[in-house]
Amino acid sequence: MMFPRLPLSAKILLWFFLNLAVLTAVFLLLFKAQFPVNLERPFASHSRHRVETIRHLLVDELNNTSPDDWESVLEHFSEAYRARFALFDEKGQRLIGAVDALPEEVRAQLPSHTPVPRQSSPAAPAAQQNNGAGHALIHTTNPDDYWLLISARVDNPQLGGPLLVRLVIESSTPSVGGLIADPAPWPWLAVGAVIFSVLFWLPLLRGLTRSIQQVTHATREIAEGRFDARVKTQRRDELGALAAAINRMAERLDGLMKGQRRFLGDVAHELCSPLARLQIALGIIEQRADDGHKAYAKAASEKADQIARLVDELLAFSRASHGGTVAVRCETVLVRDAVAEAIQREAPDESVDLQLDIPPQLTVRADPELLVRALDNLLRNAIRYSASAGPIIIRASHAVADGGVTITVADSGPGVPEAELSKIFDAFYRVDVARARETGGTGLGLAIVKACIDSCSGTVSARNRKAGGLEVQIHLPNSPASVAK
Numbered sequence: 001m002m003f004p005r006l007p008l009s010a011k012i013l014l015w016f017f018l019n020l021a022v023l024t025a026v027f028l029l030l031f032k033a034q035f036p037v038n039l040e041r042p043f044a045s046h047s048r049h050r051v052e053t054i055r056h057l058l059v060d061e062l063n064n065t066s067p068d069d070w071e072s073v074l075e076h077f078s079e080a081y082r083a084r085f086a087l088f089d090e091k092g093q094r095l096i097g098a099v100d101a102l103p104e105e106v107r108a109q110l111p112s113h114t115p116v117p118r119q120s121s122p123a124a125p126a127a128q129q130n131n132g133a134g135h136a137l138i139h140t141t142n143p144d145d146y147w148l149l150i151s152a153r154v155d156n157p158q159l160g161g162p163l164l165v166r167l168v169i170e171s172s173t174p175s176v177g178g179l180i181a182d183p184a185p186w187p188w189l190a191v192g193a194v195i196f197s198v199l200f201w202l203p204l205l206r207g208l209t210r211s212i213q214q215v216t217h218a219t220r221e222i223a224e225g226r227f228d229a230r231v232k233t234q235r236r237d238e239l240g241a242l243a244a245a246i247n248r249m250a251e252r253l254d255g256l257m258k259g260q261r262r263f264l265g266d267v268a269h270e271l272c273s274p275l276a277r278l279q280i281a282l283g284i285i286e287q288r289a290d291d292g293h294k295a296y297a298k299a300a301s302e303k304a305d306q307i308a309r310l311v312d313e314l315l316a317f318s319r320a321s322h323g324g325t326v327a328v329r330c331e332t333v334l335v336r337d338a339v340a341e342a343i344q345r346e347a348p349d350e351s352v353d354l355q356l357d358i359p360p361q362l363t364v365r366a367d368p369e370l371l372v373r374a375l376d377n378l379l380r381n382a383i384r385y386s387a388s389a390g391p392i393i394i395r396a397s398h399a400v401a402d403g404g405v406t407i408t409v410a411d412s413g414p415g416v417p418e419a420e421l422s423k424i425f426d427a428f429y430r431v432d433v434a435r436a437r438e439t440g441g442t443g444l445g446l447a448i449v450k451a452c453i454d455s456c457s458g459t460v461s462a463r464n465r466k467a468g469g470l471e472v473q474i475h476l477p478n479s480p481a482s483v484a485k
Contacts, residue, residue: 007237007238015200015204019197019200019201023193023196023197027189050178050180054077054081054150058073058085058167059152059154062156063155063156064156065156067156067158070087070096071096071097074087074096074098078098081176081177081178081179082171083169083170083176084098084169084170085169086098086099086168086169087165088102088165088168089164089165089166090110092166095165097168098170099168102147102168103140103142103143105138106140106147109149110149135149135150135151136148136149137149137180139174146170146172146173146174147169147170148170149166149168150166150167150168150169151165151167152166152167153165211233211235211239211240212239214232214233215231215239215242215243217229218230218243218246218250222253224459225450225454227251227257228250228254231243264317264318265314267314268314269315271307271311272315275304275308279301279304282297282300282301282304285300286298313444313445316448317427317444317451330367330457331368333363333366333368333371334361334362335359335362335364335396336360338371338372338375339356339358339407341372342372342376342378346379346380346383347379347383352392353390353391354392355392356394357394357396358394358395358396362396362397362398363405363478364404364407364476364477364478365456365457365476365478366476366477367452370452371453371476373452374449374453374460374474375407377445378409379392379409381411381445382470385413386411386413386469389412389413390412390468390469391412392409392410392411393409393411394408394409394410395407395408399475404458404476404477405477406474406475407474407475407476408471408473409472410465410469410470410471410472411470412465412467414468414469415465415469415470416431416470418464421462421463421464424462425446425447425449425460425462427447428443428447429447446472449474453476459474460473460474461473461475
């Protein structure tokens with residue numbers, strides 16, 4: 001089933017109005033429960049119970065208090081309920097209380113013919129209590145007040161007989177001092193509405209943040225040169241369109257980079273044969289040249305050697321970047337053996353100050369040839385730029401975060417400007433300082449390191465040491481053998 005494509009703004013608005021509709025429905029239900037009557041209908045049971053309770057309490061007070069003190073009784077109730085209490089007779093004439101006169105709308109509603117029951121306990125069965133007759137709630141516009149009328153019968157012995165009265169309660173709010181509605185639950189209702197809204201919006205927000213995190217992760221992977229990264233989402237809104245655009249961009253970049261590396265490899269391979277013949281020819285010329293031309297022939301031979309080294313590095317970069325025909329074969333590799341092989345290639349004598357800290361049985365999951373090639377380039381860089389400045393330290397240990405293995409190669413050279421650290425692994429990038437210019441580097445050494453480690457599903461990073469020098473960290477997956485040990 002195909003769902004219609006909705007823009008993200010429409011989804012948010014739709015979710016907002018749905019949330020508003022649910023809260024409105026809940027509010028109306030609770031409002032109806034709190035205010036179960038309009039101005040003409042009888043009281044519902046819970047409101048009638050509160051009215052009967054106040055009638056019972058007030059009549060009980062009046063029955064046991066001297067009529068001279070009734071004013072203070074009504075004042076006490078007025079303060080307690082924050083409303084104005086008053087007693088009127090059956091004809092609407094004021095007897096006592098804070099209300100001086102009744103509006104005509106209220107006087108017309110006085111239940112003059114309604115029978116008034118004798119006093120009963122508020123806890124008595126409903127059949128023994130007032131069934132609601134004699135109660136009325138009236139809203140007037142001038143003044144803008146609410147009037148609660150309650151029929152009552154006072155049996156004070158000092159009166160000499162029963163007195164039928166109308167208890168009038170005037171209030172500026174429809175709750176009438178909490179008799180019609182209890183305001184206490186409303187703050188909790190507001191808190192509940194906030195909690196409900198948070199829970200209601202949580203699925204939408206989690207969906208948005210999950211998609212944004214996927215897009216962010218994929219773009220970071222692409223920025224690191226891993227163009228096989230894809231955003232996996234089925235969204236049909238703007239975020240889905242963004243994910244599809246990122247996936248298309250990654251595919252295009254992947255194709256372009258593979259084509260570029262293949263082109264570099266093909267060019268380097270095609271240059272090998274003529275370059276070899278050029279070097280042989282220059283060697284013959286250098287041998288046969290007279291003393292006045294030997295210097296020129298030697299300089300030309302050195303330039304040819306530089307070109308040959310560049311071609312070799314291009315071939316190495318192409319192979320490390322999957323440009324070759326040999327597939328990557330990851331297996332368990334002893335870190336100490338790989339480091340020893342790299343040292344044998346780049347520093348076979350003991351003139352270089354090397355400090356090793358590698359557990360004997362530490363292993364990683366990697367392609368042996370690619371790992372040694374990466375270590376070759378790191379060790380060559382360290383020797384080239386800082387062999388005379390201090391020791392070269394090679395360490396390896398388990399990573400605490402994910403259980404992988406971290407191999408560190410640190411030198412004591414001049415380091416790299418902080419702004420350049422994120423670029424030194426780019427192909428043909430050279431730091432604009434003497435560290436690169438004086439040595440004639442091609443800018444492919446660290447690019448080859450990154451390509452080799454990426455092919456082994458690892459990561460590589462660099463940082464400047466506080467004591468001086470550059471530290472390159474290789475992080476590779478652990479192997480079962482290393483975990484067992």
